[in-house]
Amino acid sequence: MKSLPKLIRRFVGILVLSAILLLLLNLVLLGIIASASTPNAYPWKTAQELAESLRRDGEGYHLPDAVTQELKESDAWAIFIDNASMQVVWQTDDLPETVPMSYSASDIARLTRGYIDDYPTFTGEAEDGLAVLGYPKDRFWKHMWPSWDYQFIANLPKTMLSVLAVNAAMVFLIYMAANTRLLGSVRPIIDGIQALPEGEAVYIKEKGLLCELAMSINKTSELLQSQSSRLRRKETARANWIAGVSHDIRTPLSMVMGYAGQLRDDPHLTGGERQKAAVIVKQSERMRNLINDLNLASRLEYNMQPFHLRKVNLVAVVRQVVVDFMNLDISGTHPIEWETEENLTVCPVRADPDLMKRAISNLIQNCVNHNEHGCTIYVRVTMENERCTVTVADDGVGASQEQMETLSRSPHYMVCDEITTEQRHGLGLLIVRQIMAAHGGEAEIERNAYGGFTVNLGMPAEG
Template sequence: MRKIIYITVISIIVAVFFLTRFYFLKREIKRARKQLHELNNKITDKKLDLAFFDKDLEQLSIEINAQIDVKKQANAEKRRKENELKQAIANISHDIRTPLTSILGYIQFLELDDLSQEEKSEYTAIVKSGALRLKVLLEDFFELSIIESADYPLKNEKINMNNLVLEVLVGFYEQFNQENLEPVIHIPEEAMSLIADPSAVKRVIENLVLNAIKHSNGNVVIRLKKSQSTIQVIISNSANEISEHDLKYLFDRFYKVDKTRTRKSTGLGLSIAKSLMVKMGGDLHAELQDNKLIMICEWRKGY
């Protein structure tokens, strides 16, 4: 009899324990559901917290909170992309409107009957210059959109970087002369090669050299060097106008350190270079040392 009573008491205690645990577990699930409801309806942005300990429930809470973090990051990235797109549209609208307004204004002058031949030639040259600027801007913007597409084609092959860098620099001979700049070129005799798309590599270097020519108030230095596993093209120029703050935005679309120098650049050259480097699996970043802007391109070596 005592044994039966003992078993009955134990059974009651076990039942009470499990019923109590079930009650608290169910209450905690309802509490978690309420927290998720408030989170999904933007009543709060707090993650789940538990008041009742259960190993499986705790693991579920950790996974849900991790998913909440992923969602927050995705939303933040979406907002950033939307803001970038709005800014890009505003910038391209401004850059198109400025030369277009000038073109339309001078076309009206050209329609006047009392213009001299010299004035007609002058106004025609201004209209042509504005039209060419629009052409470059639209071509750069179109090129950037193509490069950033998922299916942008790359034709990789072995490149002799010594020859390619020299070939690019020869093409800028006249521009260096016009700007009274004397480039300092460091290209070692040792052959350096990499596997990449030659036209993409050339375009990157061209854009960086062009940027250095346009914005340098001193000499431009071009250096080709290699480390144990990479090949670097380093282009530096004096840049008194650039600050550490500017470095964060140099590769953004349409970013210009001097907003008044709209005729010299579309503000897309560095963005195109950066996008091409990303496509090639390389790296492009900028540093500022002693009032010198240093652009560093880096590729893994090819053999």
């Protein structure tokens, strides 16, 4: 169940990434909004600029036109309070009527940090008085008691981190609580999907957020089980049919071969008649071998062939098969070269010796069948890296690259010649592969340096 933790990690990763991106977005938006707003020191600087720009002459106080224009653009008003009399000695034309014209020390303190009649006010110092700049009531908000506890400010970074951690934990808990039900529905779904390729029957309770998906998986499992059952019945019927047909053909085929053999050896028949009888015997033998191969291939495919595994010397098994073929090659058209190194006398494997003899015999017989005009057959046993390999090769007609690819790709090797009397059923290589698969080995087909055909049988050595 490796995919569920991965899914949880993905959800948590998305959550953390979303939180980080949201925090960064908020900081960026806050910076944009703050930069677009009026700077905090702007009105104080304007008030100080007003105090420094205000000039007194014989006729009174005068303000430069540039500063006056700036005040009009800001919709602001201004007054100048004399230090000695605490009276307003200068004012702008648009001064509100509710603004007092005389002040006390407490009034000065109040307007400096706060308001005059709800108008936010800012002050600028001059040599003989105090310039007061007022803005519309909805222009600024002033904090009138700007004092903070020292420890609060000192511990502010730690406090912010703690608050952030608590918020993150709370968001995570809420997220996990909201997805627990979903994760609970996902677990059986994942288990069911992983069990489907194994051919197991799957049933998932059809409830929760993913009930429709569970229903589909249940239907898929039922369909696969039904198909598997039908396939097993079909394969069993085919295996039984092959076994039955093989058994039924053997008796009449034996009679045909017996009578044909008698006719072939009858001196009273003409040469042509005895030759026809010989052809009947030869083709009957091919038919018998085909039936035996077909029956063995069927038993191997459906695991009906009993295996008698034991520790055997593969070199001795292969040598015995080679000797048997040498004794049968009376004409000498298919000599066998034994290429196994002399110092390799034992190659222990765990195998069924009869089946291994059958596999090697099939390979040598293929060399004989496919090279009717003769060829040299090379047989070799090697042992390397705790692995035994049997190589059977010939210097005969070989096979084209296309034929090699077909033999490597095809699961059945059904190959036929154009000449009807020389059909090759191709079950020999199939049986070889099945026997090697049953022993935990493999068969590899390739071309050799002689230009002929090579098959390598590899299997683990027995320690």
